Every structure is written in structure tokens, then in C-alpha cells.
Amino acid sequence: MQTDLFLAQPEDLNLLPIDGAVHNYGVVLTASEADSFFARLKREIAWAPDTAMVNGELIQSARQVAWHADSPLSYTHSGVQRQSLPWDKTVLSELRNVVQRATATRFNSCVLNLYQNGSQGMGWHSDPEAQGLHDVIASLSFGATRKFAFKHKASGERRDLALHHGQLIVMRGETQKYWLHALQRTSLEVGPRVSLTFRQFPDVSSVSSSATALGS
């Protein structure tokens, strides 16, 4: 891995002008490493649609998800309780090593998303569990290049960036408190994309969130 040779450094200074921090570490895997991880993730993860309660109705996303954690966690999101899957995939451990080494941060869980094409995305949301002490979310992308957007909750100010195959970005500080983020849909013909968001969940059995981010 490239990260065996050097500690990745954020390419640029903070992408956000105020109220938070997003650091772009660039592409942290070689093309062949990224290809191999992408194939394994698509094959080995038990992908399933996300669900949310909308106006009292349970709806399923087109986007597919999985959530793995070191120890069992439960999480209420959009009115639906989710239970983490065990950390039983070698591919996740290998990728966590890459991300932990690059960011010098420990993570105890990973939320994965699989978007089959450009019509699938994730609407504007923030990740409330990341507020306070648990303020670092590392996001690693595979597959199609897609636009990731930030919008300030008060001013509406925007910052966008393209996320490429093998690219790592990290959201830190008060980003979740002050900024929404979204994985934008596109009418371009693009293939599948997988994202992994590594998080350090609180050391309690339950976390609650009211945000709705089904978005697809």
C-alpha cells in the first residue's frame, strides 16, 4: 500500500471556510489496490437496502448499505433501529489499517454504501453521532467518481469536491454541527461506487439520530 511507504498528508488546507474542517488526503491506494478492494467489497459485503420511516411509512432506499462494528451497537436513524454487524471481514480490517495509519485516528465502526449508478445518491444531511467528542469521520471511496457537496446550515454557502477511486477525505471538528453534506446524483452514465465511512461510535449500546438521509 502507498501508506506503508509514507503517512498520507492532506493535500490541501481545510476545504471549509468556517465552522468545521474537511481534509482531502487524495488517492491513498494504487490503482490495482483500489481495484482489488472494490471487487472484494462488492462481493464480500452483505449489502441490503437502507430503510427509513417517512410519514409513518417504511420505505427502502435504492442505495444499499452495511454497518460493521467491533462490538454490538444499535443506532436509531430516521425512525428505524439498526443493529451493527460483527467486524468479521478481512477486507474491512485491511482498509481500516490504511485509514487509521493515514489519519492517526482509531475507528470502531464502518458504515458502507453501494450506489449502483448515478441515479442513486444521498440527500442533504449531517451525522449527529459525530458531534462532540466523536467528531472524526473518515470517508474512503471506490469506483465511479462522484460529486460530494457541503452546504452551510445557516448561510447556504457551498463547497463541492469530486471523490475518486481510492480517495480519502476526513470530516473533523464541528463540521456535522454546522454543515450538511450530500452525495449528488448525476444524469451522466456512471458505474457503481462504494463508500466506507469509518467512525468512532460512543462506547454505549445505543445512539440516536433523527436525520433523514435515505436520499435515493
Ligand SMILES: O=C(O)CCC(=O)C(=O)O
Ligand atoms: O457515499 C458517500 O460518500 C456519502 C456517505 C455519507 O454521506 C454518510 O455516510 O453520511
